[in-house]
Amino acid sequence: MYRTTVLDRAPLASPWRDSFALGTALVGAVVWVKIFEKLAQNGFLDQKLSRKLVHISSGPLFILTWPLFSADPAARLYATLIPILNALRLLLVGSGAVRDPGTVKSVSREGDRQELLRGPLYYCLVLIAGTVLYWRESPIGILALALMCGGDGLADIVGRRFGSARLPFNPDKSWAGSLAMLLGGTGCAYALITVFCSLGYITCPPTRLLGTVCIAASAATCTEALPISQKLDDNISGLSVAECRAAQVACNRLAQQLSIITDSLLSKPPPPSPPGLVDEERTSQLRRRRLRLAGSLHEARLSHILTASLYSFDTRLFRSSNMLSRIALVAVALCLFTSGASHAAPAPAPGPASYAPKSAPVGAAAPTRRGRSLLATPAPAPGPSSYAPQSAPVGAAAPTRRGRSLLAAPAPAPGPSSYAPKSAPVGAAAPTRRGRGLLATPAPAPGPSSYAPKSAPVGAAAPTRRGRSLLAAPAPAPGPSSYAPKSAPVGAAAPTRRGRSLLATPAPAPGPSSLAPKSAPVGAAAPTRRGRSLLATPAPAPGPASYAPKSAPVGAAAPTRRGRSLLATPAPAPGPSAYAPKTAPVGAAAPVRRGRSLLATPAPAPGPSAYAPKSAPVGAAAPVRRGQL
Numbered sequence: 001m002y003r004t005t006v007l008d009r010a011p012l013a014s015p016w017r018d019s020f021a022l023g024t025a026l027v028g029a030v031v032w033v034k035i036f037e038k039l040a041q042n043g044f045l046d047q048k049l050s051r052k053l054v055h056i057s058s059g060p061l062f063i064l065t066w067p068l069f070s071a072d073p074a075a076r077l078y079a080t081l082i083p084i085l086n087a088l089r090l091l092l093v094g095s096g097a098v099r100d101p102g103t104v105k106s107v108s109r110e111g112d113r114q115e116l117l118r119g120p121l122y123y124c125l126v127l128i129a130g131t132v133l134y135w136r137e138s139p140i141g142i143l144a145l146a147l148m149c150g151g152d153g154l155a156d157i158v159g160r161r162f163g164s165a166r167l168p169f170n171p172d173k174s175w176a177g178s179l180a181m182l183l184g185g186t187g188c189a190y191a192l193i194t195v196f197c198s199l200g201y202i203t204c205p206p207t208r209l210l211g212t213v214c215i216a217a218s219a220a221t222c223t224e225a226l227p228i229s230q231k232l233d234d235n236i237s238g239l240s241v242a243e244c245r246a247a248q249v250a251c252n253r254l255a256q257q258l259s260i261i262t263d264s265l266l267s268k269p270p271p272p273s274p275p276g277l278v279d280e281e282r283t284s285q286l287r288r289r290r291l292r293l294a295g296s297l298h299e300a301r302l303s304h305i306l307t308a309s310l311y312s313f314d315t316r317l318f319r320s321s322n323m324l325s326r327i328a329l330v331a332v333a334l335c336l337f338t339s340g341a342s343h344a345a346p347a348p349a350p351g352p353a354s355y356a357p358k359s360a361p362v363g364a365a366a367p368t369r370r371g372r373s374l375l376a377t378p379a380p381a382p383g384p385s386s387y388a389p390q391s392a393p394v395g396a397a398a399p400t401r402r403g404r405s406l407l408a409a410p411a412p413a414p415g416p417s418s419y420a421p422k423s424a425p426v427g428a429a430a431p432t433r434r435g436r437g438l439l440a441t442p443a444p445a446p447g448p449s450s451y452a453p454k455s456a457p458v459g460a461a462a463p464t465r466r467g468r469s470l471l472a473a474p475a476p477a478p479g480p481s482s483y484a485p486k487s488a489p490v491g492a493a494a495p496t497r498r499g500r501s502l503l504a505t506p507a508p509a510p511g512p513s514s515l516a517p518k519s520a521p522v523g524a525a526a527p528t529r530r531g532r533s534l535l536a537t538p539a540p541a542p543g544p545a546s547y548a549p550k551s552a553p554v555g556a557a558a559p560t561r562r563g564r565s566l567l568a569t570p571a572p573a574p575g576p577s578a579y580a581p582k583t584a585p586v587g588a589a590a591p592v593r594r595g596r597s598l599l600a601t602p603a604p605a606p607g608p609s610a611y612a613p614k615s616a617p618v619g620a621a622a623p624v625r626r627g628q629l
C-alpha cells in the first residue's frame with residue numbers, strides 16, 4: 001500500500017513545534033495519571049485496575065503524540081524527555097524524596113511507594129528505549145511498545161478475572177490472560193502501526209502487516225507466559241518481541257541478498273555494447289557487476305552475523321540475574337537490532353500551514369537510510385477541487401518486480417477540477433522487465449476540468465528491455481500561475497551517474513511573458529563531458545516577455561558525468577506568475593547512485609497557486625541507494 005500523505009510538507013526542523021508537542025505530552029501525562037488517581041480515590045476503579053488502565057493507555061497515547069513533533073532529527077530526543085521526566089518523577093516519589101500519594105495510589109498495586117521503582121519505572125525505561133532507538137519511522141519500536149502496553153496490560157485485567165485455567169508450565173499465568181495478551185497486543189500494535197502508516201511514517205504492505213503483527217504478538221505472549229517473570233519484569237521481556245521482529249527482518253534481508261546473488265550468478269552476461277560504447281566502458285560495466293556481487297555476499301554475511309548475535313544476546317539476557325546487566329544487554333541488543341531493522345525514510349510531521357520540503361522532490365520516492373524506503377512521498381497539493389487517486393499516490397513511484405522503486409512519475413497537473421486516475425498514477429512509469437522503473441510520462445494538460453485517464457498514463461512511454469526509455473512526450477502547456485526555475489533548465493534531464501538519458505523532446509512554445517535565457521541559446525544541448533550530447537531540442541518560439549532560466553537553456557540536456565545524457569525533456573511553457581523549483585529542473589530525473597533512474601519526467605503543468613519544491617525536481621526520482629521496497 002503506497003499512500004500519499006501530507007507529512008512531507010511539514011517543516012524539517014521546528015523547535016517551536018517540538019516544544020509545543022513536548023509541553024502538550026507532559027501536561028497530558030500528568031493529567032492522565034491524575035484522572036485515574038481520582039477514579040481510584042472515588043472508588044470508581046479498583047486500584048489494580050486503575051494501575052493497569054494507566055499501563056495500557058499511557059504508552060499508546062505517548063506514541064500518538066509522536067506525529068506532533070517536527071521532522072528534526074532532534075525531535076525524538078524532545079519526545080524522549082517525556083518518559084525520562086516521568087521516570088525521574090517515579091524515582092523521586094518511589095524513593096521517598098518527594099511525597100506524592102496520588103501518584104503512588106494510581107500506579108502501585110498496594111499503595112507501596114517502592115513499587116514505583118519496579119514495573120512503572122521499567123515501563124518508562126522501555127518507552128525511552130523504544131523512542132530513542134526506533135522512533136516513528138520504524139514499526140519495530142511501535143510494535144514492541146504496543147505489545148507491552150496493550151498485550152501485557154490486558155492479560156492482567158482478563159487473567160485476574162477469568163484466569164481460572166492456568167498454564168501447565170506456569171501456574172502464575174492463565175490461558176485467558178495469554179489469549180488476552182495475544183489479542184490485545186495484536187489489536188493495539190496493528191492499530192498504532194496502521195495510524196503511522198496512514199500518516200506516511202512507515203509503509204505497511206497490507207497483506208503482510210497483520211500477519212507480522214500476529215507473529216510478533218504470539219512471540220511476546222509465549223515470552224510472557226514463560227516462568228521467568230520473577231527474573232525478568234514483563235515490561236522488559238516484552239522488548240524481546242522487538243528482537244524477534246528484528247531477527248525476522250535480518251532473515252528477510254539475508255534471503256533477499258541470497259536472491260540477488262543467485263540472480264547475479266544466473267543472469268545473462270551484459271548485452272552487447274551499444275554503438276559508440278568504448279572498450280573501457282564495457283570493462284567498467286563488468287567491474288561494476290562484480291563489485292555488486294561482492295557487496296551482496298558481504299551483506300549476506302553481515303545479516304547472518306546479526307541474526308546469530310540476536311539469539312546469543314537473548315540467551316544471555318534471560319540467563320542474567322542482575323537487573324542492571326539485563327537492562328544493559330537489552331540496550332546493546334536493541335542497538336544491534338536497529339542496524340538490522342527496517343527503517344523507512346523519516347517523513348516530516350504534518351501540521352497546519354505545512355509546506356513542501358526544500359530538499360526532496362515532490363512526487364518522488366523518498367530516499368532511504370539503506371534503501372529500504374517503503375514509502376513514496378506525495379505529489380504536491382493540487383489546485384482547487386483536484387482529485388487524488390484512491391489506490392496509489394499521484395506521482396508516486398510504482399512498485400517494481402524486484403522491489404526497486406526507481407520510478408518517478410510526474411505530479412498531477414493541478415488546477416481547478418483536475419482529475420487524477422483512480423487505479424494508476426497519472427504518468428506513472430510502467431513496471432519494466434527487470435523491475436527497474438525507467439520510464440516517466442508526462443503530466444496531463446492542466447487547466448479547468450482537465451481530465452487524466454483512469455487506466456493508462458497520458459503519453460506513457462512503453463516499457464523497454466533494459467529500461468532505456470527512448471521516448472518522451474512533450475510536457476503539457478501549463479495554466480496560469482506556473483513558475484519557472486531560476487537556475488536550472490525547465491524540463492531538462494538532470495545529470496545521472498551513468499548518464500543514459502537518451503531523449504530529447506521539443507520544448508513547447510511558450511506563452512506570453514516567457515523569458516529567453518541570458519547565457520545559453522534556447523533549446524541548445526548543454527555541453528557534456530565527453531561530448532555525447534546528441535540531441536538538441538528546438539528552441540521555443542518565445543513570445544513577448546517570455547521567461548527562461550538564467551544559467552541554463554530551456555529544454556537543454558544537462559551535462560552528465562559520463563556525458564551520455566542525450567535527452568532533454570521539454571520545458572513547459574510558462575504562463576504568467578508560473579512557479580517552479582529554484583535550483584533543480586522541473587520534471588528532471590534526479591541523480592541515482594547506480595544510474596538506474598534513466599528518465600526525466602516532464603514537469604507537471606501547474607495550475608493556479610501550484611506549489612513546487614525549491615531545490616528538487618517535481619516528479620523526479622529521488623536518489624535511492626539500493627531502492628529495495
Ligand SMILES: Nc1ccn([C@@H]2O[C@H](COP(=O)(O)OP(=O)(O)OP(=O)(O)O)[C@@H](O)[C@H]2O)c(=O)n1
Nearest residue numbers: 119155156159160163172173174177178229234
Ligand atoms: N498470561 C497471563 C498474564 C497474567 N495473568 C494474570 O494477571 C495478573 C498479573 O500478572 P503479571 O502481569 O504477571 O503480574 P505482575 O507482574 O504482578 O504485574 P505487573 O506486570 O503489573 O507488575 C496475575 O494474576 C496473573 O495470574 C494471567 O492470568 N495470564
Ligand SMILES: C/C(=C\CO)CCC[C@H](C)CCC[C@H](C)CCCC(C)C
Nearest residue numbers: 028029032055061062083107119120123
Ligand atoms: C502503572 C504502569 C506500569 C506498570 O506496569 C504505567 C506507569 C505510567 C507512568 C507513571 C506514566 C507514563 C507517562 C508516559 C511516559 C507519557 C504519557 C503521555 C500521554 C500524553 C498521556
